[in-house]
Amino acid sequence: WAEPLAEGAVILRRRAREHAGELMRLVEEVSARNPFHHRITPGGHRMSVAMTNCGDFGWSTDSRGYQYSERDNASGLRWPAMPDRFRQLARECADEAGFAQFNPDACLINRYEPGAKLTLHQDKDEQDLKQPIVSVSLGLPAVFQFGGFDRGDATQRVLLEHGDIVVWGGPSRLRFHGILPLKPGIHPLTGAFRYNLTFRRAFR
Numbered sequence: 076w077a078e079p080l081a082e083g084a085v086i087l088r089r090r091a092r093e094h095a096g097e098l099m100r101l102v103e104e105v106s107a108r109n110p111f112h113h114r115i116t117p118g119g120h121r122m123s124v125a126m127t128n129c130g131d132f133g134w135s136t137d138s139r140g141y142q143y144s145e146r147d148n149a150s151g152l153r154w155p156a157m158p159d160r161f162r163q164l165a166r167e168c169a170d171e172a173g174f175a176q177f178n179p180d181a182c183l184i185n186r187y188e189p190g191a192k193l194t195l196h197q198d199k200d201e202q203d204l205k206q207p208i209v210s211v212s213l214g215l216p217a218v219f220q221f222g223g224f225d226r227g228d229a230t231q232r233v234l235l236e237h238g239d240i241v242v243w244g245g246p247s248r249l250r251f252h253g254i255l256p257l258k259p260g261i262h263p264l265t266g267a268f269r270y271n272l273t274f275r276r277a278f279r
């Protein structure tokens with residue numbers, strides 16, 4: 076069922092559940108070609124979240140900053156292609172939330188282990204901020220922090236569970252957000268991890 080979270084943000088609870096097995100198989104295929112990697116931030120910190128990407132562009136961070144690029148700067152190789160099933164699901168969900176013709180060119184895949192977190196940030200490295208971001212949560216649940224337009228604004232906590240999809244568009248596209256440290260657990264499909272796929276349009 077679709078639940079509005081804020082203007083432009085819609086949670087499609089459990090929407091990916093029936094596809095979860097297939098999505099995880101595709102995540103394994105992508106990560107066999109481009110392994111999950113704890114990137115180093117420009118400030119020199121190792122991220123607790125491990126990442127890989129698929130699609131024409133991938134998001135990564137290194138000493139030069141945060142950026143989308145056609146190649147993984149760690150390996151020098153192009154990112155694996157975005158599976159059709161990924162693109163199709165992202166487009167369907169964007170449609171359901173009222174964003175027609177979403178055509179992602181990047182899919183960032185985050186893998187959370189116990190204790191892994193994402194501190195409050197905004198996603199604004201994409202060229203056209205009118206395009207939504209579609210995020211798919213798989214495996215262990217996590218507490219999502221949904222803030223305002225300034226870092227210091229109050230945050231709401233939202234539990235994101237296995238199969239939940241959120242479409243972040245309109246004014247909610249630029250809210251500060253983060254993930255609290257993952258609690259340890261075992262999920263039947265993903266084991267000790269939480270995965271999050273974010274579909275993005277990096278370039279016009």
Ligand code: MD5
Binds near residue numbers: 208222243252253273
């Ligand atoms: C996650 N990932 O659960 C989240 C889901 C990231 C990231 O934040 O940058 O990899 S995406 C949540 C999101 C995206 C765009 C806008 C907003 C939230 N928002 O305005 O709250 O791993």
Ligand code: FE
Binds near residue numbers: 196197198252
């Ligand atoms: Fe984000």
